Amino acid sequence: MSSSHTDERQYQSGFGNEYATEAVAGALPRGRNSPQRAPFDLYPELISGTAFTAPRHENRRSWLYRRRPSVVAGRYQPYRAGGHWQTGGDRAMAVSPEPLRWHPMALPADVADIDFIDGIHTLAANGDADAQAGVAAHVYLAGRSMERRAFVNADGEMLFVPQQGRVVITSEMGVLEVKPGEIALVPRGVVFKVALPDGASRGYLCENYGAHFRLPELGPIGSNGLANARDFQAPVAAYEHDDQGGNAAYELVKKFGGRFWSAPTSHSPFNVVAWHGNLSPVKYDTVNFMTIGSISFDHPDPSIFTVLTSPSDTPGTANCDFVIFPPRWLVMENTFRPPWYHRNIMSEFMGLVYGEYDAKPGGFKPGGASLHNAMVPHGPDEEAFDKASHADLKPQKLDNTLAFMFESRYRFIPTEYAMNTAPLDADYADCWAGLKDQFGTKP
């Protein structure tokens, strides 16, 4: 269930707007980005998330006004983070063409000593960070807040889907508090750290090496609906105060080309006093998703549940779609209401934040995961099939449920960890074994 905490923090509304925010009044220069001397002698610094010449509707960049520029850092040394964080698909892995499912990932006994970075475990990945294509699906299992440790990912943006416990993401642009049921997106290259106010925490992550996530086109749906831009929340500028005035030492961990590096810094990297621009972390509460479904008959394609999409260079064929299955009414007449049996060229990684997923009432549990790769047949388990084939089709509320999917044009390659250490459900395929040939058995 989503936690009852209310987030009292201040945010700016919208997705990919020209945000403008100052922690100290007057810290943003007026009328220009880079005056000879910026207000309060802050250092202007540009972060570009797209090529300078990317089309206007794609272009993302922000100007940060900070106490010291990011070039002021110690030398990087190799760092072995986690050990279970993999970048890109491992082509040497022999991937069975079976449907795969994992039981909920258990929090380890020493979880209180593990922070977000070291707690990331990759279940499956595809593409190649250097080719700027593909995604990874991770789970994090962590219980310790990053205190004087910051992280920056040069390989991709990070989509957070907390499942148990809140995450408080302190970033260069400010702070986001994200509870289960909400999601957050941190752009590639933005420094952040994660605090875990509820202790032992678990969640899913999509690391996106490709084009940044954006809201999908709405086509005939029109100008409103699904995830509305105004419900996304960007942080307000906030620089870190500490007992040394922001000048206590930090460790900066960087993921760069799939490898991890660590550098000491003499001061907090969260030293941005004001910023403006359209590149920013954001969060979104899925309760605000305006869900659309069939009000006549048939089960529509799940693309109607797309929250965010990362396009590839083939129109309509996503590098990754982030899709949710939120609480909703089912009213379709003379229809088998759960998902149909299917196989799909797109590859589907799924997780469950809370409740039950209608295609898999048994076996798919919150904190677990499933993977149905390209052209792997799947669909409702036996129990779901029997129930839905005989259900009285009155309007039915699917309540208390939040499943999601990372859907990609590229086949997900499960990791060594996923196949050999994670709690793989060896009996998954049995959930369909009892589906009988009923042809001609009934009048």
Ligand SMILES: O=C(O)Cc1cc(O)ccc1O
């Ligand atoms: O396989 C799944 O459970 C995800 C899914 C849901 C749906 O409603 C239609 C197609 C689909 O792949």
Ligand SMILES: [Fe+2]
């Ligand atoms: Fe599917």
